[in-house]
Amino acid sequence: MNVIKQTRIKFASVVILALLAGIVSYPRSIKFIPPVYNAIDKLKINLGLDLQGGIHLEYKADLSKIDSSKIEESMQAVQDVIERRVNAFGVAEPVIYTTKSGLEHRLIVELAGVKDINEAKNLIKETPFLEFKKEADPNDSEIKTILDQLNEKSKIQADDILIQSLAENSNFEELAKQYSQDPGSKSAGGDLGFVKKGELVGEFDAILFNNDFKDGQIYPKLIETQYGWHIVKKIETRGEGDDMEVRSEHILFIKATVDMLPSLKYKSTGLTGKNLKSAAVEFASQGLSEPQVALKFDDEGTKIFAELTKENIGKTIAIYLDNFPIIDTNGDGTIDNSDAPYAPVIQSEITDGQAVISGNFTLDEAKDLVGRLNEGALPVPINLVSQESVDASLGEQSLSSSLRAGYIGLGLVVIFMLLYYRFLGLIASVALLIYSGLMISIFKLSGLTPWQITLTLPGIAGFILSIGMAVDANILIFERTKEEIRRGRTILGALDEGFKRAWTSIRDGNFSSIITSFILIELGTGFVKGFAVTLIVGVLLSMFTAVTISRTLLKFILGEWISNKLWLVGIKKSEISDINKKS
Secondary structure (H helix, E strand, O other): OOHHHHHHHHHHHHHHHHHHHHHHHOHHHHOOOHHHHHHHHOOOOEEOHHHHOEEEEEEEEOOOOOOHHHHHHHHHHHHHHHHHHHHHHOOOOOEEEEEEEOOEEEEEEEEEOOOOHHHHHHHHHOOOOEEEEEEOOOOOHHHHHHHHHHHHHHHHHHHHHHHHHHOOOOOHHHHHHHHOOOOOOHHHOOEEEEEEOOOOOHHHHHHHOOOOOOOOOEOOOOEEEOOEEEEEEEEEEEOOHHHOEEEEEEEEEEOOOHHHOHHHHEEEEEEEHHHEEEEEEEEOOOOOOOEEEEEEEOHHHHHHHHHHHHHOOOOEEEEEEOOEEOOOOOOOOOOOHHHOOOOOEOOOOOOOOEEEEOOOOOHHHHHHHHHHHHHHHOOOOEEEEEEEEEOHHHHHHHHHHHHHHHHHHHHHHHHHHHHHHOHHHHHHHHHHHHHHHHHHHHHHHHHHOOOOOEEOHHHHHHHHHHHHHHHHHHHHHHHHHHHHHHOOOOHHHHHHHHHHHHHHHHHHHHHHHHHHHHHHHHHOOOHHHHHHHHHHHHHHHHHHHHHHHHHHHHHHHOOHHHOOOHHHHOOOHHHHHHHHHHO
16 A cells, blocks of 8 residues: 555544544534434533532541551442442432542542532431341231231222222223232232132132122122232132132232331341441351351340340341341342341351351352441541532533633634644644544543543643643644754655654653653542543543644645745745755
8 A cells, every 4th residue: 555545544534533523522513413413412521520519528538447458348338338328318420439649548429419518428427327137026016006007098998999899880900900909910900810719718718609799790898818908809600519610800908017018027126237346258168168257246246146046046137237138139128038048047046246147148249248247337437628519600600711711722722823833733723623522522432431531620721731732742743844844855754754753752741741640640639630630631632633633634735735835834934045945
């Protein structure tokens, strides 16, 4: 492939890249293509707290009592707890992460849209509450009162629907679909199909196979069973004697029990996270068995746990963290036999304060459970060291001012380049616009990756600074090119030499900026990191723009035609005659 063809391919690639960057950064340009416009318009720049308003809290973790090998694990545990609390607070898209500033470990919490900073601080500073609960006595008077009240309401509703079903022109199937609480037959209009005598519970069976209850009739009274209250319609009878089968429909109103109400099924025992000294993964039989979770309680916890296990052998213990069960495999909000073998069941009285939760755990599941237990048992103390509240209107004003500053800065740079470098400055300005489009596209597209870039006010400053650095690279190249032209080289030869000679200076200057930015990321916190991240992306992209895009555009457009118009590349008229003599 010859040089001309290579240059054309590179130029076409630059044009395509520029078009794509322009479309992503300014979707309105393709509004006439609705499907593409709608897809691209969904891409948004993730604005930082200082631009959209909200609360920024920064906590320093006290790790003085944490083993150095467990620091990262402990910080992750703190982050998990705070995330769960903030999610319960109902904040949309909170940003919570841990960071390291020198030797200090910090937790950053950014709550966009939250106005009450004191409420947010009170929520976060609370210690996670770990609690062990035992199965409640279903005969407890308080529980019975609550269940009686619930069931009375259910029975009243059943009576009302019975009256509706007995009314003329009523539609039993529609009533069943609307009101029945039997998930097995609800969608089928309450249809139970054909059954033989003895297949249903006694109370239901006795009515259904009563000869006085005729096909097509609705039984005029509620039928109460262990499951609740039934409204029954007899549809069809077939067969005789022992082979008799009856098809029916019913509307069920469930009778509430303790098992259905997690808040009633378990009651507090006084055993909490403060009594749990540690939780760890261990293996019996020298590691040849499945992993299990070992618990160790303090003296007070040992006494409570001994009494608890003595009185509840064969029953489950519910372990709650912030009022949510942490072992709930079926997601029903409670721990019961359906969670086996993960639900901890008391096998015997335990008097030494050490217990084991065993089951079909994988190693990852056991580690996860240990982490959840230790979150509540051994929280890392955190101290608020910085807080900032940004009003939404102030953030909007800051964004508007920053963008205006960016437009002015970009405009002034373009004017300078056009006046001083003329045609070369025009190409550099075009490359600069492509660079700006690419940066905005990167901000938007990063939201589709795990490494989303959040644009903050300092980040915009880093972006604007990188524009200047992009122009700086072009200036080095153009000055070197002009020197080579003065020495008598052709325009294309001078251009190649200018890029080649200027590259080392561009590389060293930009890499020193990148190194400085990495130091800011490592040692800085909060918004300083936003500035550094944006600057790194900008510097890398500016190098690509100046060295690759500018060079491709110049090589494609420039030719011998400009040899007689050297003033277009910034050569003074007084120098042109000397150059012509040399050539």
